[in-house]
Amino acid sequence: MRDRLSCVACVLLAIALLLVSLRYVTDFWLLAFFFSLQPHIGAACVIGSLLCLAIRRSAVGYGLLFWSLLVTGHAFWMKLEFLPPAGTTVSQNATHFRLLSFNVLGDNYVNADRIAETIRMSGADVAYVMEAGPLGDRLDSLQDAYPYHIGCGVMVEFCDLLILSKHPIEAPQFYSLSELRANRFALAGIRIGGQLIQFAAIHLTKPYFDDYHTFELMWAGAYLRQRPGPKILGGDFNSDTIAPDMQDFLRNYRMHTAGFEPATWPVEAGIFGVPIDHIYMSREIKAVRLQRLPESEGSNHFGLIADLAIEPAAN
Structure with missing residues (x-):
């Protein structure tokens, strides 16, 4: 019986x-x-291998344990590759700013007031909101904190992807990355500390919908390449940074995370969930801190807040 179970x-x-x-x-x-x-999966297999060895010690059990440790260890090693460069310091002359990224869930109307208040109280200079339908009737209440926005009636009538800003927006543009969803990639030039930064918000298709996820990343990269200067890309990617197409994208465009990424989905899993919401940036932007919003406000995602900085432009 032990042999069969093992x-x-x-x-x-x-x-x-x-x-x-x-x-x-x-x-x-x-x-x-x-x-x-x-x-x-790797961590679960480590535990499972140990249980197998407890039932019956065998070369196969030890082999599976070794394999599990390799898979788990490499997963965390891959996360380290895209952390902000080690030893990065922020000078006293740098301009600090904050970015919020939050998929609020498209049918989460019952919590619309709480969501609007969370965004207002976040202190973010710029906010990316995915599935922003619940905020469609709350934009007037955010006007004093965020006088500038695109999406939800500005450039795009449908309220889905929304960028809110405390600062004027230059050369805004919406793009459809595939035929599955329209206008789920937006670019907005916003000046921070006198420098024009390209703020990009994205909501990608789920990765198990054929090759759409990979192709949408490729198109997003092509549009980003058309905009020179510092760049910040954030939103709901529906994949962890360690996914192969995500890694290829970050290497190709030399972007890194805003810090060690917390789990954002599903909210029921808490810290054991998957980080599928991200804030990436080019090398000109310095990451100070990345944190998860303490409450999901009824969404199936946790939002992210990144404290960032940019050094004065060289003369």
């Missing part, structure tokens, strides 16, 4: 590890969701 458990563990490890050979879209779950 055999079944080892087979299940091997299947789970194989699904995750396929990322090293292929970026097949059907497996994309599992790639974002690599730390979770």
